[in-house]
Structure formats: structure tokens, C-alpha cells
Amino acid sequence: MNKNKVVSNVKDQELIKKRRDQMIKGAITLFKEKGFHRTTTREIAKASGFSIGTLYEYIRTKEDVLYLTCDAIYEQVRERIENAFELEQPSRESLVKVIESYFYLMDDLQEEILILYQEAKSLKQETRGYILQKERNMVDILEKVILNCIPEQITKQEAVILANNIFVQGHMWGFRRWILQKQFSLEEYIHLQINAMLRAAEK
Amino acid sequence: MNKNKVVSNVKDQELIKKRRDQMIKGAITLFKEKGFHRTTTREIAKASGFSIGTLYEYIRTKEDVLYLTCDAIYEQVRERIENAFELEQPSRESLVKVIESYFYLMDDLQEEILILYQEAKSLKQETRGYILQKERNMVDILEKVILNCIPEQITKQEAVILANNIFVQGHMWGFRRWILQKQFSLEEYIHLQINAMLRAAEK
Amino acid sequence: MNKNKVVSNVKDQELIKKRRDQMIKGAITLFKEKGFHRTTTREIAKASGFSIGTLYEYIRTKEDVLYLTCDAIYEQVRERIENAFELEQPSRESLVKVIESYFYLMDDLQEEILILYQEAKSLKQETRGYILQKERNMVDILEKVILNCIPEQITKQEAVILANNIFVQGHMWGFRRWILQKQFSLEEYIHLQINAMLRAAEK
């Protein structure tokens, strides 16, 4: 329902999924390394394990690869967020756990997140909007978890800000690694951030 | 000591500065609009008010333009930060004022900051390191202000985190404008963020 | 004896004829619209109602399609010319009738004729020669009709020229339609041309 936005010459839907997965995997590796603009379509094809001709059987333009890649990254984040979030009972402790898992997840996906930060703006207006909507959804989930877990200590507005802060602080661990990861272990970082955030909410 | 890293054929230092200022101004406009990779050197020359040949009298490669531009943006931020920070007497209130001015500054320079986020990675290893050092310096300044203003309520580590959070939350206002600026005015945003941060530190 | 010049993997001659007829029909539609070079083999296959793989069971190269198409057009013209010409008794009136039917035919096949004019040169030397021979035959038929109908008023050479003129004036109605069809109805055009031609022959 979303990958189908990108048109393919090939009819076999399973094959499309398979080839695009190869493609995305190859593209992520390359985009991490040299960014979207410095990566050529031939390199993407090669990294995907097929020819340039085949690549273009599954996409229409190079930008499609970027879209599929960004989309896949968000999809991955969303999926893992939902797994981590759904199990919890509403309570301060469960909120802490949710934030912790989110930070661990962001640690895991540092480089992928970087791609979003640096390349998503190269998507066309419409496509970018579609991708940003996904991001908004994730922040919304976070916000709901917060309001669910500590409803008494926080206003709606504060929850919005808090959700955004958590969201970006998770990214920050990755895109500011050269400064943060030299001074803190992941556990320390998580601990300090959660403390700072929740102490504020508890006052 | 820094712009001289970029080699020029021209001897006259004043002229170099003048031409490069034109160049940076043109480049920022263009990079805001279409990013570094989608901007051509011809366009930069035109926007700078001189010919492509002249452009290359003052730089060696296109990347030099990016470097000069990023450098100039940081320089601009640094300068204005220093102005805003130096006057204050250490106190909780002065810290609040510092943060406020920083947020106003970031509101002002939203698009320039975006350039740094999206394009700085296109700099060569060495050059990028040079630029990042400047950023580190700025966070350090923030950290010192914090430790200076509220030494009793905060540990060294917490100050590091807080400085980074402030720093990034300032950027966030710009690069997440599509979500934040629809829900909050700048003043509300500042108010909420400062409250959340400092309440935590005060508990 | 002529379509067999194009090699097919398929044995069943009837099937070959059937498929090639589909193919020619599809190709003519496409060539009218966008010309030979801008039409892809995939489009031809689709317009023919079968897959690209099947297309290549019945031809060897894309040029074969062009050849078959040109050949079919000529064949169509020839067939209808013969029908129109054979019935007549030699006389001035019957010559007029012949020319009239030829002009009506050319009006009917305007677009097909255009294909011949614009694309036949893309055929390989040998193949093109084969096609041109067909054309020559048709002019010969015209010439004979002329000599048959008005032997006294015309020399052999004049008949050759006249046959070629009629032939091309028929085409002209189609390929100069943007100029002729705005000024004349088909009937007027026929009337004027026949008058001009035959008055000359009658002097």
C-alpha cells in the first residue's frame, strides 16, 4: 500500500518485494558510506546483486531508490517501536522502559537515521510529505505513551515537547556520536537523559 | 588562519575576502534552496556576481565553496553566541536569558543550520573535522555557562548533556519546524523547553 | 514467398500469419502515432496482444516488424488497386475512373503512406529494395492503364511521367494535408488534378 507508489515493470509481486529488499539493503550500505548523491545507480545495482537494467525494472528513477530506502528505514523503526511499546502497562516504570528501548533502538540504527537526516530533503515534495507523515506518527505514539504513563505530572503541551525531545535525543546519540559517544557509554547516556527528562516531569 | 586553508590564485588578501563573502552569500541562498549537490558552480558564480572563471580564481574545487560556507555559518553563530553570552552575570536568570537568546538566534538561522546538517558530511574527512571542532567549541561555551550559572544543582556530566540538549533543541526548532512550528509559537517553545530543562536541574 | 523472408521460431504457418497480422495491425497504429524509432518492441507486443517473448518468436529483429508493416501496407494498396483497375474497359473515361479510385484509396490510406515515406529508409538496403520493387510495380500498372486508355494522345515517356505524377499526387494529398486539405475538398482536389493532367494529355 505504500511501496506500490513506486511503479515497476515486473508483475510478480513477491519478486518485486524480494528484489526491492535486495535493493534497499544495498542502497543503505552505499548511502551510509557516501550519501545519495555520490552513489551511482550502477553501484546500487551492483550492491543489490543485479544489473542496471534489472534495477530499472523495479523502479522508475534514482529518487525511487531513495524513497524506498527512507520508507524502509521508517518502517523498520516503526515496527520495532511498536513491539517495544505495546507490552507495557501504564506506569512511570514502563515509560522508562519504553524510552530505554527506544534509545537502544536508535543506537542500533544510527546510520540509517543519519540517512534520513541528510537525504530525505532530496525527495520530491509529495514523497517527502509521505515520509514525514510516518515520522509524525511515531512521535504521536511516543506522546500517547507519555500521556498514558504519567498523566498527572504533565500537560498536553509538555507531552508534545517531551515526545519530540525524546525522539530527537535518540537521533542525537547517533548523529552527534563524535561528541557524545566519546564521553558516555550508551547506558550512561540513557540514564542521564531519562533522569533529566523525568525529573523535570516529576517536580 | 582558517579561510586560508583554501588556496587562491589571487594575492590581494582583501580582494579574496571580498570575493569570498560574495561567494558565501550566493552559495547560502542557493544551498538553502536546492542543496549543495543540486547547485552548480556556474550558479554559484552567477549568484556571487562574477564569472565561473573568476570563481575558480578564489577556490580550487566546488567542495571549497561548501567548506567556506559551513565555516562562515559557524563563524556567524559563534560570533552572535559570544555577544549574547558574555554580558551575563552568573545566575539562574542569566542562564535562562542565555538560552533564550540562543533559541532566538537559532530561529533566525534555521535554514543555515539545515545546511550544516544536510551538507557538512560531504566535506572531506579533514575539513569536516575542522568544522566539527567549531561546533564542539560552542557546546563547550554553553556547558561553561551552565556550570557557571547553576553549579550547585548540576553535575559535570549533567551539564554536558544539558548543553548538548539545548544545542540540539535549538536546531530542532528549525529542522522540525513542520511539526513544531505548527503547534507552538517560538515563545511557547522556548518557555516549555526551558521549563522542562531547568525544572529538572532544580529538583 | 515474401513474408517468409522473415524467420520465425514457430512452425505452424497459419499461426505465423495470424500473429503477424496482429503484429502489423498494432505496429501500424503505433507507427502512425509516434513513428518507428519512437515505438518500442514492448509497445508493439502489447498492442499486438501478446508478450514481448512471443513477439520474438515471430520475428528476429525490430526491423523485421517495420519490414512486415511496410510490406503489408504495399500489399494492401496493391490489392485494392488491382480491384479498382481490372474491371475497366480502355477509354478516357475509364482512366478517369481509375485515377479517381486511386485518389480515394490514397485518401483512405493517408497515414499508412506516410509511414512508408518516413520510415522505409530505415530498412536495410536489401529489404528496402524489395519493398521499392513493389512500388515500382504499382507505377507500372498505372502506366499500362494509361497507355491502354489513351494510347494516341501520349508517348511512352509522357506516360511514365504521368504515372509517377498521379502516384505522387495521390500521396501528396495525404502528406501535404495541412496545406491541401484546408483549401480543397477531396472531390475538388481530384477534379482539379485530373483536369490538369488530362487536359495536358489531350492537347
Next chain:
Amino acid sequence: MNKNKVVSNVKDQELIKKRRDQMIKGAITLFKEKGFHRTTTREIAKASGFSIGTLYEYIRTKEDVLYLTCDAIYEQVRERIENAFELEQPSRESLVKVIESYFYLMDDLQEEILILYQEAKSLKQETRGYILQKERNMVDILEKVILNCIPEQITKQEAVILANNIFVQGHMWGFRRWILQKQFSLEEYIHLQINAMLRAAEK
């Protein structure tokens, strides 16, 4: 006023004219040989005596080359037609002379005319219209000459037809050379055609 329809990066108007003349010359040679579609831009550049990069300093797309080429051919024809036509006093003899010179001209430009017939349809709607207008102008000139020279023997409509016939019979000598030039010398052809045409008008 017409070549300027094609945009160039280069500013020096004289240079543009010089380079485009080289380009047109190269292109005509190649188009004669293999047609527009089978000619690559690299070949055009080479035949023009400069690099592919330089080629694209003087045009925007490959189609521009076709346009410039067709335009130049028409311009050549027009120029020579005007020279041949203007000197004459209106009389039957002068009309004959005009037609003769036109046929000689067409003999000279056979291959160029063929390009127009076969490739002009590859021009975009608008551009093609522009080119066709030039053709219309030429037929108009012929028509006026006719009406001027033999006003008494011919109606307006007949003159239109006659002008178109002369026009196309000139082309025919070239694009049907494989049939006509084997049977007639140019002089014979001219003689026969003029006789046929004017005898008709004189009856």
C-alpha cells in the same frame, strides 16, 4: 530571429553562428547517411569538429540540432529560390525559366530535401509548425509567380494546385530518384514535366 529560438550558453553571437554552421554541416552529412535517430549526438559533435560538451553549449537538446538543420535547409532553399525568381519579367517564358531553376535547385539539394521529408515529423508540434510555415511561404511564392506570368490561362485554384505540383515534382525527382533518374536525364525530366504542366494550362 529564428535561430535564436534555440537557446545557447554562449554569449558571443558571431561564435554561435559559426559553431552552429559547423554543426549543421556535420549534421546534414550524418542525417543524409543514417537519419536523425541513428545519429548520435557524439557523432554530431565529432563531425562538427568539437567535443560533445561544446555541442551542448550551443543547443539544449538533440532535437535542437534537427530543428536548426531543417531550418537551415529551408533557408537555403528560400534564398536560392528568391534569387532565381526575382529577376524575371512576367511571361510564359519567364515562368518556364523559374520552374527550370527550381528543378535544378531541387536536383542540387536532393538529399537535404529527403531529410525534411523523413525527419521533420520528429520535431515537436510547435517547432514543426514553424518549419512548415516556411514551406508554405515557398509554395505561395511559386503561386504568385504563376499567377503573375500566366494570369489569363489559369484560375486561382488551378494555380494553387499547380504550385503544389511543381513543388512536389521537384522533390519527387530526388526522393524517387531510384525510379526516375534511371529513365530520364534531369533535362528530360524538366522538359517533360514543364510540358505536361503548361500544356494543360494552355489548352
Next chain:
DNA sequence: CATGAATGAGGGTTCATTCAT
């Protein structure tokens, strides 16, 4: 016989960079 996924040579076009003037 029919299918359609796979291939890769090759085409049009761009653009960073150079260098003669």
C-alpha cells in the same frame, strides 16, 4: 508455444574544471 524477468551496451545530457585571451 508463450511468458516475462534479466541483461548491458549505448544514448542523451550535465557540469566541474581548465586555460587562452
Next chain:
DNA sequence: AATGAATGAACCCTCATTCAT
């Protein structure tokens, strides 16, 4: 110092053709 014409490597993308199923 300033100019801008020239260059060609390299990019994105297409499409005729093949071949395993």
C-alpha cells in the same frame, strides 16, 4: 584579475534482445 568557451568523464536511463521456465 577577469572572462567564458571548451572539454570529456561520468551520470541517469532506455530498450532490443535473450533464455529459463
